[in-house]
Amino acid sequence: MFWPAAFIALSLPAALVLNAAMLVYWLMRRWPVALLPLAVLLLTWPHLMRGLALYPFGNDAEAPATLRLLSANVRIFNVYPQLRDPDLHSSKTMISWLAEHPADVLCLQEYYTEPRPSADGVVFNTERKIGKLSGRESFVSTTLTNSIGAKFGMAIFSRFPIVRRGVINFGKLTQNHAMWADLRLPQGDTVRVFNAHLQSMSMDEQDIVDSYSSKAGLKAKGLGLLRRLKRGMVKRSVQVDTLVRRIEASRYPVLLCGDLNDLPYSYTYDQLADHLQNAWATVGLGLGASYNGKLPFLRIDNQFASPQWQVLSCQVRRDIPYSDHFPLEATYQLRPAKSQTAAAE
Template sequence: MSKFFHKAFLILTVIVYLSIFISPGVFWPLGFLSFLIPILVILNLILLGIYIVKRKPMLMYPLIGVITGLPFILVTLVVNRSKSANADFTVLNFNARVFNVYAHLNQDYKSSKDMIKWASNDDADIKCIQEFYNDKNSSIFNTTQRLGDNKDYNYYFKPQFTNKQGAEFGLAIFSKFRIINKGFVKLKGRKNNHAIFVDVIKGIDTLRVYNLHLESMSIDENNIVNAKKLKNTYIDLFHRLKSGIVIRANQVDQLLEHFNNSPYQIIVCGDLNELPYSYTYFTLKSKLNNAFEDGGNGFGFSYNGKLPFLRIDNQFYSDEIEVFNFETLSDVTYSDHFPIKANYRIKRKKQNNSEEN
């Protein structure tokens, strides 16, 4: 391949990589460019490998492409050593898909019962659940009672809407620690997506925990994995993707302002509905640490649907907090999202010698 081709390919690679730094809310095509990032990373790695083996002088071009793409490699595949120090508390994040309440998702509500039992028995100190569903008149779906009151958890449940039967849909946070404050952040968007937070007392510290669910695509994945259906729906798919990309970019900007005004160190849990090669992800990463990157191992794929290899569920945390271990619970398959769980400790400031003496 010619030198011109390699230069052009490298320029394209760098432009695509830089697209994550400009909000799709300003220029929406950049959101689509970010979809090319993993493809370009892989192609540069393949070219570099071939040219090293064949000792081609052109290897400098894919080498630059790999080096500039290193941040994307590091958010894709991580290797962390297990830390021996004891964590202070554990946080669970889970998109429960309304506990499979819809009849087509299970027969006789078996998976619903199993999922609710699992969620209520999990021993995490803090549980953030998206697509939460509660029906106080149901012996199966009286979930605030079963996860909260019956298990001695304090909780904040913010319904997004209530149906004609009185059942509620929304976001919930359950905490073994005392909740001293709670709040709701209404996000801009076409859906009822929003964020909630609680301030909890952990020992001598106060911690703010956010639970968020960013704008959904509202895409039928069957239309993507089926080539015939994709051919008939690609225009609608494009408009849904475009709208979702722009809205989530605006939502994360809105949330970042709220995070910056927090008087306490924070942990952010949620379903981003966004890959880790996006403006949304890297905007959060610019201000917070990612628990998977710092405490996980492997790829951490969190979506349990027909579109494999997606990591869209995340936990982020402040610098004043330390993560020890992060795990994607891929054996818990009740929902179309795997739960994710991380162990944390609040850092202690070192005293100077005069204070110690």
């Protein structure tokens, strides 16, 4: 990846907004001049639609033989002292909500589970609560186990049998990775679900806010933020290339969930969108912002589907604010064999 091009790509939303403003201005002042920004708008329309979905009605979410998929970065269920609130309210509520959710498949990033009771009782025994007690099989990919036997990593929970599973490592110097599970559907089809967490920027949110709030903040924070931004872009480019190779090798229809830590105009998103359809861009409405923090309008959590799937619905669950990411929920249906071939072509 040529990393300077990645920086330029991130400026695309601002350029598109400026072009739209010029279009409106010249329509009111001298309409022939407006033909130029109109042409630019038409030429960049596919890129605009990556960040702004315009599908108010979606598809028929009540179709039979569907698969309901929920993905979420759960921020280790706020187990760290600085994330906790009184009586572990947010932790308990988030865990209960996931356990009771009717989704067929859950893909969780920044996952945490305690295999046996600790000082907090059974609050964080999440693999059992979200898995076995909720009628789901579990597959936990562990990146770290602490002194009490608690596991940190990612997880896939499925109401369908998990017939095969695996982990995709991105190298020895990072805990970021991906995992996959082959699921046997009731009608006999096998599908492959990927769950991925790509390299973060390792940037403090307040530093970013400070950098654009004043000249002094930009001078003090700007250069360091740019360095981290570059490192994150380069690492994610290698990670997504690894992930794409595994997607291409799949003999089954693919669903992919993940915290990409990147925007719809990035190299990361571009590589995935070249092979898969993005659920939000296909049936969503609006920006689909999934980051729950001070930085607005960021869609860094996504679900993708191979052409064999029809995306029926997709929504960002902004009513579940217990992590720094909002959950993403979508419904899919496998296309008939003839339709699958046509969609792939």
